[in-house]
Amino acid sequence: MRAGLIASLTGHVAICIWALVGLPAVEGFETKPVESLPVDLVPIGEFTQLNKGEKTAELKEKPSESTSKETKNTKAEPDKAPGESKVELPTPPTPRPTNQAVKAPEPTAAPPPAPTPPEPTPPKPEPPKPAETPPPPTPAPEKPKVAEAKPVEEAPKAEPFEPVKVTPKSKPTPPKPVKPTQTAQAQPTKEQDFNPNQISALLNKVDPSGGGSAANKESASLGSKNGNNNVKMTVSELDALRGQISRCWNPPSGAVGAEDLKVRLQFNLNETGEVQGMPKILNSSGNPSFRAASDSAIRAVMRCAPYSLPVDKYDAWKEVIINFDPREMLGG
């Protein structure tokens, strides 16, 4: 036994010494610092939002510069030529002759397309100063002819009309002028401070726009027609709408030639997501089952009616066109 023990001990000691001396020393582990990658989270809307453009235009790598970014900055450079300013300005109202007295009474005379005021159409101003001496309150409807022409001050061409400032001080006026012609003449007689300018301002709720073009001279790129950049209907939201509809859709199964049964529906939604009116079928097909397919599509749209969509983007989904393709639905 002793021999075995001695032999075993010597063997172990020898192996241990060999392990300590003979084996190469292991290097310590070194860890290199891992570089961190910067990651940006970008909303998908930035890529899927539509720019103003034409639906028929060619797809370009880079959309034409957005034109409607700074519409509020109306006064930016009013004297620049409209085509050259960077931002799109609401075209200033075309200056027109302030033959205000005409106002409502004579609609035929009212349209002032001719921007050349020097020649007021009316023949002769009979009442030279309508402010002090308003025309007699003869209620004849033909009266306007007499009272109409009042080229009091010719508005100079250059002066841009500022609709904001002309809110009338006298309260009774606002709704009246728009109204039927008969009452219109009676008005000035009562009003002490009758000011034809103001009345005309009231009438011109909408600035007539000249032929200003959009600021960008490039041809329009692919995009939606109204191109409101503030409304970003992203692809995922459109898909959500599509998903809501397809849940209710029973595609016509078993029909022959299902590839012809693509139905293109257009319908309007109101702000609560309800369908307004009847959906309109935009395409047609010779397939005898097309009728059934389009009916099923319409039924699907009506059935799922209140759609939950982001209200703040109502502009984008006010009018929806959706393709109902049975192949996609059936996983073909």
Add this chain to the structure above:
Amino acid sequence: MNEIAQTTMAAQHGDVSFIGLFLQAHFVVKLVMIGLLASSVWTWAIIVDKTLLYTRTKRQMSRFETVFWSGQSLEELYKTLSNRANHSMAALFVAAMREWKRSHEGARPALHSLQQRIDRVMDVTIQRESERLESQLLVLATVGAAAPFIGLFGTVWGIMTAFQAIAQSENTSLAVVAPGIAEALFATAIGLVAAIPAVIAYNKLQTDAGKLASRMEGFADEFSAILSRQIDERM
């Protein structure tokens, strides 16, 4: 200051040589390692001892058999063997002959159940001899079975302490984790180093012992047959 402690710890942990691993280990893991090392030493001592014993026994058996079957007188052989310590076959022969002699000592030899007595004596001797051959083989079996578990225990303990150290340093980079785990695994390695030879040697030695025992039994049967013939002739 904390930084300094960390760097020194890291430097300490960087040493993954065997002695470094042992020195860094937790107290319990150290104990486990030492125990496993000792059992390995003991295992190898037994292996060496038994191997030597078996070869010696085999040689003795062969020599005895040649002498026994050489036609030499059994009385003379008994005389030469009886006054020294014998093992295996020689011990069998001496035990049987002693019983034979005793039975013939009296005025009337007690031959009636001599045969059974001789068989029994030889059985007892075989048992004693094989016990001597197989002694301590159980140690090998135990080491072979238990050493991996002991090593595993050391590993688990070491990994536990390593994780505690990681939790304290609040850093999970490989440089912090690796040395602790390497150190812990070292215990399992030692356990396996002790267990594998033990298991192999146990199986080998067990078979060898069995072979030797059956060889002795064969001799006992033959010798018993010879004696039985003699007894019957004298009756």
